[in-house]
Amino acid sequence: MAQQRNIALCIILSLITCGIYGIYWFVKLNDELCSETSSDDYQTSGVVAFLLSIVTCGIYGIYWNYKMGQKVDMLKNDGQHAVLFIVLAVFGLSIVNYCIMQSALNSQSGAAY
Numbered sequence: 001m002a003q004q005r006n007i008a009l010c011i012i013l014s015l016i017t018c019g020i021y022g023i024y025w026f027v028k029l030n031d032e033l034c035s036e037t038s039s040d041d042y043q044t045s046g047v048v049a050f051l052l053s054i055v056t057c058g059i060y061g062i063y064w065n066y067k068m069g070q071k072v073d074m075l076k077n078d079g080q081h082a083v084l085f086i087v088l089a090v091f092g093l094s095i096v097n098y099c100i101m102q103s104a105l106n107s108q109s110g111a112a113y
Helices: 007-018 020-037 044-056 061-074 082-088 094-109
Strands: none
Touching: 007 020, 007 094, 020 044, 020 061, 020 094, 044 061, 061 082, 061 094, 082 094
């Protein structure tokens, strides 16, 4: 089950820790979305996804955002989050994607922040 997180607090912690909490949040979002959707098409762990993003200078990160957008679509049964996530990632707004992913996980777990 996905952990409930306060989205505003996650953003503040990411800023205060100069992105270190953002890395943790990235890894946890990946792992929790993969476990909630339990589809076989994309099951890379969060740590591996983060390392691949570093090694490929962010190119894998764009692909990761696309796949996470598809997983959010599966959770919510609507929308075109995959395309939105790519556009936001290309413009350097991946933290907005994190917020949308966390919101989807929070609503899946029962109580949204």
